[in-house]
Amino acid sequence: MAIPFETMQALIGWQFPGGKFTIEGWENFLMYDVTLGEAPRHGLGHPIYAFHAPLTGMGLTYEEFFDVCHAETPDRIRAGEYDFVYNEPLREGVEYTISGEIEHVERKRGNRAGLFDLVKFRLDMTDPEGTVACSAGNSWIFLRSDDDAAR
Numbered sequence: 593m594a595i596p597f598e599t600m601q602a603l604i605g606w607q608f609p610g611g612k613f614t615i616e617g618w619e620n621f622l623m624y625d626v627t628l629g630e631a632p633r634h635g636l637g638h639p640i641y642a643f644h645a646p647l648t649g650m651g652l653t654y655e656e657f658f659d660v661c662h663a664e665t666p667d668r669i670r671a672g673e674y675d676f677v678y679n680e681p682l683r684e685g686v687e688y689t690i691s692g693e694i695e696h697v698e699r700k701r702g703n704r705a706g707l708f709d710l711v712k713f714r715l716d717m718t719d720p721e722g723t724v725a726c727s728a729g730n731s732w733i734f735l736r737s738d739d740d741a742a743r
Contacts, residue, residue, distance in 0.1 A: 594737040595662045600697045600709050603661065608715065609651025610691040615641055615684045637682030643674060645682075646715030646728040649690030661711050663734050672710060672731030680725045688717040688725065699736075707736040 615637040623638040624631055632638065650657070655666075663669050682688075692715035701707050712731040716724045 594707070595664075595709070597699045597709075599662060600699065600711070603694045603697055603711065606660065606694045608690075608692045608713075610689065611649040611651045612687050613645040613649035613690055613717070614687045615645070615682060617684045620684050632684070635684040637684055639676075639678070639682070641682050642676040642678065642717070642726045642728050645688060645717055646690050646692070646726075647730075649688070649717075650692065650715055651690070658732075658734075661709070661732065661734055664737060668735035670705075670733040670735070672712075672733050673729075674731075675729035677727045677729075678725070679727075680719070680723060682717070682725055683719075686719055686725075688719060691716050691718065692728075705733070705735055707738045709734045709736060 617635070620632050620637055623629075623640060627638065627640065629638060652660070658666070658669055692713060694711060694713045696710075696712040698710045699707070700710060710731055710733055712729065715728045715730065717726045717728075718724050
């Protein structure tokens with residue numbers, strides 16, 4: 593049986609457990625190396641940490657988050673869009689607090705995908721001084737059984 597849309601709408605405002613993430617110097621060096629970037633200077637973190645760090649520190653595994661979103665099966669999940677807002681450069685050795693919430697849920701129907709739920713959420717990386725260094729907006733697509741009760 594498909595997930596009622598009201599169940600999905602109830603997720604709006606749901607808070608991630610959150611956690612901590614520190615960009616370690618050795619890992620940052622490898623991140624620059626693997627992306628063929630110039631070696632880091634002055635302890636600046638590679639911009640890709642805006643993707644990696646929030647998802648690592650959100651306080652859930654991917655599987656646990658997919659359970660929160662009532663994924664029907666692992667093969668019916670798709671990555672959506674990503675949007676990053678940098679308020680300050682990410683830095684090595686800083687312990688960032690990761691926090692965030694589900695901001696939007698929308699039920700749609702696609703010609704190829706059929707019925708699906710688009711779940712948009714935001715994860716913030718906040719430095720010890722309380723500044724949100726980076727906000728990562730993410731969306732995941734949860735394909736749904738095509739069932740009249742789910743509409």
